[in-house]
Each structure stands twice: as structure tokens, then as C-alpha cells.
Amino acid sequence: xxxxxxxxxxxxxxxxxxxxxxxxxxxxxxxxxxxxxxxxxxxxxxxxxxxxxxxxxxxxxxxxxxxxxxxxxxxxxxxxxxxxxxxxxxxxxxxxxxxxxxxxxxxxxxxxxxxxxxxxxxxxxxxxxxxxxxxxxxxxxxxxxxxxxxxxxxx
Numbered sequence: 001x002x003x004x005x006x007x008x009x010x011x012x013x014x015x016x017x018x019x020x021x022x023x024x025x026x027x028x029x030x031x032x033x034x035x036x037x038x039x040x041x042x043x044x045x046x047x048x049x050x051x052x053x054x055x056x057x058x059x060x061x062x063x064x065x066x067x068x069x070x071x072x073x074x075x076x077x078x079x080x081x082x083x084x085x086x087x088x089x090x091x092x093x094x095x096x097x098x099x100x101x102x103x104x105x106x107x108x109x110x111x112x113x114x115x116x117x118x119x120x121x122x123x124x125x126x127x128x129x130x131x132x133x134x135x136x137x138x139x140x141x142x143x144x145x146x147x148x149x150x151x152x153x154x155x
Contacts, residue, residue: 005087005123012122017073019081020044023141029078031154035094036082038150041074042142043067051145056103059145061111064100068115071148072096075116076123079152092153093120096132099147101140109134116148 009016022028022039029038043051051067053059059067075096076087083089098113100106113134120128140147 003086003088005090008123009087014073014119014123016080016087017045017077019077020047020074029082031082034091034153034155036079036152036154038075038078038082038152040097040099040147040149041071041078042140042144042147043070044074045070049142049144052143053101053145054103055100055108055112055145056106061108064112064145065115067144067146068098068113068148069119071146072116072119075148075150076119079150079154082152083154087123089154090124090127090152091155093124093128093130094151094153095130096120097149098132098134099140100134100136101138101143101145101147102136104138106136109136112146113148115146 029036055064080087096116100109100112
């Protein structure tokens with residue numbers, strides 16, 4: 001029987017992908033106490049990297065926000081794995097950390113990372129409201145446009 005979050009996901013038409021395996025010597029998430037720390041997630045879609053390039057030349061702010069949403073879906077996949085498949089165990093999205101691969105002078109990093117923040121609130125409602133940072137950088141792994149990490153409280 002689907003839980004409350006699964007029912008909300010279905011109603012919103014959101015499908016959580018399978019959790020991706022790490023690409024190097026790290027684990028995709030770690031649990032300490034009641035906190036889940038999710039490693040930085042990049043825009044993998046169906047096992048393939050998407051959104052390679054810089055925001056401000058290759059992608060608009062709006063396109064980059066869609067990229068951030070893809071990263072957030074991958075975060076949810078890791079949290080779901082950490083919760084044994086039960087997203088109803090999520091008590092709070094505590095924090096998101098957003099990195100935007102952008103050109104010099106680009107200053108709309110918060111608008112980009114809103115793509116992830118908005119998804120957390122859609123899925124978890126008030127439990128999805130979180131602290132965060134949104135910073136620009138000159139490069140990210142695999143030349144992706146956005147990478148986001150997260151911290152969640154679970155029961």
C-alpha cells in the first residue's frame with residue numbers, strides 16, 4: 001500500500017528514478033543518527049549525464065533550474081534508498097547545497113537552485129522547507145551545469 005509521499009508523487013506525476021551508483025571512491029549517502037547526508041547529485045537521466053556546459057552561455061537560468069530539478073530527483077532517489085523505500089520516514093529536508101557551473105558575472109544561482117528547492121516543497125510540503133546555499137563555480141565534475149548535495153532528517 002503506497003504511503004502518503006508516494007501518493008503525493010503519483011498525484012504530481014513525479015517519478016523517482018533508481019538511485020545511481022557512485023562514480024568514484026565514495027558512498028551515495030551516509031546515515032548518522034537520524035540524519036541522512038546525500039553526496040552531490042548531478043543530472044543523470046536514464047543512466048546518462050545531461051546538461052553539460054555552463055549556465056550563462058550553454059543554458060539559461062530557466063534551463064539550469066530544470067537541471068537542478070533533475071539533481072533533486074536524484075537526491076530523492078538516494079533518500080528513498082536510505083529509507084528502505086519509504087519516503088514517509090522523512091521528517092525534514094534540512095539543507096541543500098547547490099553548485100552552479102557558470103560564466104563569470106552570472107549572479108542568478110539562487111534562481112537556478114530554486115528548481116531543487118521547489119521540488120522539495122512540492123513533495124514534502126512544510127517538511128520540505130530547508131536551509132541552503134547556492135554558489136557559482138568555474139567548473140563541476142563531468143562539466144555538468146549543476147550539482148546539489150543534501151541533508152535530511154529521518155525517523
